[in-house]
């Protein structure tokens with residue numbers, strides 16, 4: 001009997017027919033071959049931090065736990081090869097031991113490296129791409145059990161597609177990353193009027209290595225966050241444990257959860273709660289090693305969606321959402337999070353061929369999110385937005401095809417590699433269309 005699996009957000013649940021925990025590429029290959037023989041679908045999962053059904057594995061669920069080794073490190077070039085199931089919070093200290101670090105990270109470190117790249121996980125900074133852009137080679141077990149490697153020079157088309165591929169081209173066994181020398185970040189968090197931030201946004205983004213802001217609906221204040229990159233041997237001034245505890249656990253997590261429970265019973269209190277929380281979250285001015293700065297704890301469960309819009313359309317779209325909220329008073333309990341990324345060439349990357357602003361919108365998990373998310377999807381969609389593959393959205397293959405110029409190339413490659421839909425599930429049928437065998 002297998003146990004029920006659920007994702008972090010508790011939006012997806014499944015009891016797989018089989019759970020497998022391979023240790024090597026060759027064991028992975030055997031699992032895929034056996035699944036093909038038995039007519040079962042097979043999917044690898046990461047840490048279950050996607051909000052959508054992208055990781056759901058109803059038949060054979062391949063768990064990452066035992067594929068978490070460091071395979072090779074070249075300090076001189078910064079190239080590092082790891083097994084695909086290693087979580088980022090274990091990878092970061094291993095890299096630091098070798099004087100290396102990931103070029104940029106998102107705001108948590110719970111994901112596995114394969115899970116993170118498969119949906120295009122990103123951080124913020126107009127000179128930086130998503131984690132997928134840091135990949136230099138992949139080893140995949142494809143639907144017939146064979147092992148394929150790809151890089152810019154070996155199977156280059158597969159490489160361009162596989163770096164954001166939702167687990168549909170094969171199960172990733174190893175990942176080679178281009179790392180950088182270990183660095184520190186000078187992090188300054190401070191509140192600013194949202195109108196000022198929107199007026200100055202291009203200058204703010206250009207003037208900082210990493211710039212992002214959180215804006216709580218029902219308030220006029222943005223909590224801005226800017227990071228400057230510094231050498232790894234700079235004198236550190238980390239957040240002391242008490243401050244981190246007070247902010248991470250009491251103010252932004254435990255205290256926030258308590259207030260949101262009250263707000264769930266009386267939604268009319270939500271605007272007051274978000275104004276209070278905006279004031280309560282403190283400023284911060286620290287210098288610490290990069291992995292300690294990027295990642296924060298997320299203990300309050302929420303629902304999230306996120307669209308990548310062309311940079312030029314950000315301000316107008318946010319102002320439109322602000323005026324909709326002012327007019328309708330929808331009780332939205334979580335902030336927008338706005339981040340920036342440079343264009344890349346990956347076929348299913350939301351930043352494919354254009355510099356983007358990522359606009360994430362959230363709602364506490366006990367409050368209804370459908371109406372609010374629907375409005376955001378409409379406004380950000382009209383602004384040319386593409387949804388994050390790991391976050392909630394309502395689009396299907398026909399709509400996504402309009403937004404991704406290389407969508408059909410991706411589906412053609414998937415159909416050639418996996419005509420039987422061995423790596424499929426219902427969610428993937430919706431967003432990419434069914435595999436040839438089920439058409």
Ligand SMILES: Cc1cc2nc3c(=O)[nH]c(=O)nc-3n(C[C@H](O)[C@H](O)[C@H](O)COP(=O)(O)OP(=O)(O)OC[C@H]3O[C@@H](n4cnc5c(N)ncnc54)[C@H](O)[C@@H]3O)c2cc1C
Nearest residue numbers: 046047048049050106107111112115118121122167172390
């Ligand atoms: C609290 C929270 C904070 C987040 N912060 C950010 C953020 O800052 N930036 C951002 O962009 N996103 C963020 N996300 C989204 C998250 O990074 C992505 O959804 C990511 O894909 C989750 O990784 P995972 O390891 O949990 O993978 P899962 O969600 O388990 O799986 C994701 C996909 O990867 C595939 N996959 C996993 N392993 C393999 C493998 N070995 N081979 C092939 N396919 C594989 C799965 O099949 C699935 O399609 C956040 C999510 C949460 C819940």
